Amino acid sequence: xxxxxxxxxxxxxxxxxxxxxxxxxxxxxxxxxxxxxxxxxxxxxxxxxxxxxxxxxxxxxxxxxxxxxxxxxxxxxxxxxxxxxxxxxxxxxxxxxxxxxxxxxxxxxxxxxxxxxxxxxxxxxxxxxxxxxxxxxxxxxxxxxxxxxxxxxxxxxxxxxxxxxxxxxxxxxxxxxxxxxxxxxxxxxxxxxxxxxxxxxxxxxxxxxxxxxxxxxxxxxxxxxxxxxxxxxxxxxxxxxxxxxxxxxxxxxxxxxxxxxxxxxxxxxxxxxxxxxxxxxxxxxxxxxxx
Amino acid sequence: xxxxxxxxxxxxxxxxxxxxxxxxxxxxxxxxxxxxxxxxxxxxxxxxxxxxxxxxxxxxxxxxxxxxxxxxxxxxxxxxxxxxxxxxxxxxxxxxxxxxxxxxxxxxxxxxxxxxxxxxxxxxxxxxxxxxxxxxxxxxxxxxxxxxxxxxxxxxxxxxxxxxxxxxxxxxxxxxxxxxxxxxxxxxxxxxxxxxxxxxxxxxxxxxxxxxxxxxxxxxxxxxxxxxxxxxxxxxxxxxxxxxxxxxxxxxxxxxxxxxxxxxxxxxxxxxxxxxxxxxxxxxxxxxxx
Numbered sequence: 001x002x003x004x005x006x007x008x009x010x011x012x013x014x015x016x017x018x019x020x021x022x023x024x025x026x027x028x029x030x031x032x033x034x035x036x037x038x039x040x041x042x043x044x045x046x047x048x049x050x051x052x053x054x055x056x057x058x059x060x061x062x063x064x065x066x067x068x069x070x071x072x073x074x075x076x077x078x079x080x081x082x083x084x085x086x087x088x089x090x091x092x093x094x095x096x097x098x099x100x101x102x103x104x105x106x107x108x109x110x111x112x113x114x115x116x117x118x119x120x121x122x123x124x125x126x127x128x129x130x131x132x133x134x135x136x137x138x139x140x141x142x143x144x145x146x147x148x149x150x151x152x153x154x155x156x157x158x159x160x161x162x163x164x165x166x167x168x169x170x171x172x173x174x175x176x177x178x179x180x181x182x183x184x185x186x187x188x189x190x191x192x193x194x195x196x197x198x199x200x201x202x203x204x205x206x207x208x209x210x211x212x213x214x215x216x217x218x219x220x221x222x223x224x225x226x227x228x229x230x231x232x233x234x235x236x237x238x239x240x241x242x243x244x245x246x247x248x249x250x251x252x253x254x255x256x257x258x259x260x261x262x263x264x265x266x267x268x269x270x271x272x273x274x275x276x277x278x279x280x281x282x283x284x285x286x287x288x289x290x291x
Numbered sequence: 292x293x294x295x296x297x298x299x300x301x302x303x304x305x306x307x308x309x310x311x312x313x314x315x316x317x318x319x320x321x322x323x324x325x326x327x328x329x330x331x332x333x334x335x336x337x338x339x340x341x342x343x344x345x346x347x348x349x350x351x352x353x354x355x356x357x358x359x360x361x362x363x364x365x366x367x368x369x370x371x372x373x374x375x376x377x378x379x380x381x382x383x384x385x386x387x388x389x390x391x392x393x394x395x396x397x398x399x400x401x402x403x404x405x406x407x408x409x410x411x412x413x414x415x416x417x418x419x420x421x422x423x424x425x426x427x428x429x430x431x432x433x434x435x436x437x438x439x440x441x442x443x444x445x446x447x448x449x450x451x452x453x454x455x456x457x458x459x460x461x462x463x464x465x466x467x468x469x470x471x472x473x474x475x476x477x478x479x480x481x482x483x484x485x486x487x488x489x490x491x492x493x494x495x496x497x498x499x500x501x502x503x504x505x506x507x508x509x510x511x512x513x514x515x516x517x518x519x520x521x522x523x524x525x526x527x528x529x530x531x532x533x534x535x536x537x538x539x540x541x542x543x544x545x546x547x548x549x550x551x552x553x554x555x556x557x558x559x560x561x562x563x564x565x566x567x568x569x570x571x572x573x574x575x576x577x578x579x580x581x
């Protein structure tokens with residue numbers, strides 16, 4: 001299949017490489033030309049704009065920072081819609097607000113283009129290994145057309161529902177992971193201040209109902225005090241803001257997520273935004289006088 | 292003086308009426324023509340568009356609900372901006388995001404039009420009585436031109452700072468006020484659950500360090516179970532959206548405000564957005580013992 005890929009950052013680059021490895025023909029574009037070099041070296045063609053890429057492929061995928069970027073890449077001057085061939089499926093794998101994804105889907109449909117929102121979970125590690133979780137929203141036909149591409153990038157690929165449903169699932173994912181990281185950090189702080197060895201506590205918890213991937217992976221990195229991202233705090237802060245804005249609009253009470261979002265605000269405001277989200281441990285330690 | 296007034300709801304109607312009674316010529320416009328009638332009876336001249344209001348007036352007041360409403364009234368089709376002469380003044384008394392207020396001021400400045408953001412606290416009662424607290428942001432010289440008119444509308448006027456500063460103060464006002472309403476609601480809930488008369492507790496508290504205007508006004512509404520709106524809770528909910536977005540943008544933790552915001556979300560979910568914010572008590576009653 002001929003696939004286009006727009007946005008070659010921390011996540012986009014390894015995802016695009018996995019499409020090449022999967023035997024697909026690839027045309028890439030990135031705002032900064034130097035980002036395209038590693039892909040071109042690996043055998044991808046390069047495009048001069050999203051419109052140019054869209055005119056040369058069957059499925060085009062974007063992986064950018066935020067909703068305005070997605071709208072620009074899809075619907076802006078020289079965007080995907082400006083160059084699309086009939087039957088093109090456009091897929092956005094960025095994390096944006098469900099309402100924004102629905103809006104973009106409607107505007108793309110007006111131009112005769114099928115749009116799928118397909119955000120991912122699994123971080124840079126999952127992107128490199130091709131083991132991302134992919135949660136997709138859009139028509140069944142469009143999902144089926146994009147599925148071979150998804151299978152190269154992810155292991156757990158779920159068609160959640162119509163347009164926006166993928167982003168709803170991602171928002172739910174960020175609630176669970178955000179509060180999960182907070183819970184593990186709080187437990188390890190508690191252990192430390194109450195005089196128990198946090199490493200032993202983690203080990204003990206792994207055997208019971210508190211066991212989770214976050215306790216396992218993030219918990220270990222907290223013990224190692226390895227705050228290298230991973231998943232940067234400012235990105236988790238952005239995602240939790242999507243959650244809280246959606247909750248506000250829906251009239252939905254999310255007290256735990258709200259408290260967690262404030263801690264992520266504090267991380268960004270204290271200059272921890274570029275560190276992994278497990279740096280919330282450092283903030284907790286500081287607030288409890290453990291540093 | 293020739294004035295304009297746009298937005299004739301619970302707040303705007305009595306405010307515009309006071310300006311008329313103080314002897315000013317007031318041109319008015321409202322989205323719903325029905326809202327114009329009481330003002331026209333009181334002597335205001337009705338206009339067909341915001342642009343027409345701006346053409347007739349030296350200073351125009353706006354008080355509408357959302358930031359998007361202010362933008363539409365100012366820059367929309369036949370908006371105020373299309374009618375303003377250079378040197379005229381927009382006084383926006385709506386509660387909107389500080390960043391948006393600064394943005395509108397900058398866009399008007401390009402046309403030589405001045406703007407003050409001047410949100411108020413005090414509710415419909417304060418608007419009728421002319422006892423509002425006005426928190427203004429913008430240029431000091433412009434504020435001096437408007438000061439005599441502010442004196443008709445409010446009892447206290449504080450020039451907080453440059454454009455947007457009035458909205459920052461209003462955001463702070465809403466945080467303090469609604470958190471206090473939540474605190475009073477929780478106290479009333481605890482009293483009732485413990486088998487003690489909440490009204491007696493309220494009276495006992497009123498004399499001490501926990502005494503406050505919120506305890507007095509909202510506490511009494513709670514103990515009388517009078518949830519008819521003074522201020523509609525949906526407006527506080529809207530304002531909390533603004534406050535928490537500001538906090539997000541600045542990387543600022545506001546843990547208690549965020550928690551109160553969730554209680555307001557629950558209030559909205561119960562369908563009480565049109566009721567008074569004293570309904571936060573009813574949200575608490577949805578959990579715990581009967």
